Amino acid sequence: MNKGKKLYEGKAKIIYEGPEKGTAIQHFKDEATAFNNQKKSTVEGKGVLNNRISEHILNNLNQIGIQTHLIKRLNMREQLVSLVEIIPVEFIVRNIATGSLTKRLGIPDGTILSKPLIEYSYKNDELGDPLVAKEHLIEFKWIKNDIELNFINNLCLRINDFMQGMFRGVGIKLVDFKLEFGKKNIGGKDTILLADEISPDTCRLWDVSSEKKLDKDRFRKDLGNIIQAYQEVARRLGIIHEEANISEVKFGKPKAVNIKNK
Numbered sequence: 496m497n498k499g500k501k502l503y504e505g506k507a508k509i510i511y512e513g514p515e516k517g518t519a520i521q522h523f524k525d526e527a528t529a530f531n532n533q534k535k536s537t538v539e540g541k542g543v544l545n546n547r548i549s550e551h552i553l554n555n556l557n558q559i560g561i562q563t564h565l566i567k568r569l570n571m572r573e574q575l576v577s578l579v580e581i582i583p584v585e586f587i588v589r590n591i592a593t594g595s596l597t598k599r600l601g602i603p604d605g606t607i608l609s610k611p612l613i614e615y616s617y618k619n620d621e622l623g624d625p626l627v628a629k630e631h632l633i634e635f636k637w638i639k640n641d642i643e644l645n646f647i648n649n650l651c652l653r654i655n656d657f658m659q660g661m662f663r664g665v666g667i668k669l670v671d672f673k674l675e676f677g678k679k680n681i682g683g684k685d686t687i688l689l690a691d692e693i694s695p696d697t698c699r700l701w702d703v704s705s706e707k708k709l710d711k712d713r714f715r716k717d718l719g720n721i722i723q724a725y726q727e728v729a730r731r732l733g734i735i736h737e738e739a740n741i742s743e744v745k746f747g748k749p750k751a752v753n754i755k756n757k
């Protein structure tokens with residue numbers, strides 16, 4: 496499928512114009528960043544795994560009636576998606592306290608929350624995605640009104656319910672995750688679609704029995720075996736074969752071989 500011009504390049508993805516008006520192509524890169532871009536690296540194969548894992552989750556959410564931007568996966572690294580106007584808010588859903596929540600409030604790491612907690616961050620790299628109150632969302636018109644906010648909060652909780660069950664079924668605790676939503680005019684009506692990605696880059700996933708981290712914290716905290724952890728998630732979700740092994744799955748571009756030295 497022919498890609499149009501580049502519309503946006505983020506830390507882990509590139510968005511190109513799609514083949515038809517109102518569509519875009521979302522390309523998953525191998526770049527990993529953390530701490531507002533202060534830590535950067537390339538994790539070979541990450542983009543391929545996130546593309547597959549996000550496709551799997553968004554398709555499943557679609558089946559329970561949650562509208563998403565995903566139209567279809569095109570290849571190893573790309574998805575055809577609906578072009579939406581992104582709401583500049585990150586919706587963070589937490590089931591267990593960890594990460595910035597524990598640092599900010601001194602809550603012990605691993606505290607189980609009595610019910611899911613939704614936090615909001617203003618999507619702005621220069622400001623470091625600051626945490627904001629729900630009043631800010633409406634005052635600064637990132638969200639239209641309380642009705643729209645309640646609608647999105649409800650979607651966050653439904654997505655959390657579904658994903659918690661899905662991961663629990665394969666021995667993984669869904670600790671927290673980030674969601675983004677976009678708006679699109681469908682048939683003359685502003686419609687809210689789940690956008691971006693859901694993957695081990697945007698979720699915290701702990702093994703139920705060992706509490707081993709199977710997500711981007713392996714990169715943030717230099718725990719090693721990042722790609723193996725992402726593969727483990729894909730394997731448990733049945734996206735890649737049980738026996739698939741990093742040495743058998745080729746993710747990167749073919750490497751040139753220097754024949755003279757052979």
Ligand code: UDP
Nearest residue numbers: 587593594595596671672673696697698699
């Ligand atoms: N998260 C994300 N993108 C962000 C910020 C957070 O995907 O820009 C995800 C993160 O992977 C985690 C959850 O949201 O699953 C909560 O992150 P937290 O606020 O604890 O932030 P961090 O510790 O990463 O600063």
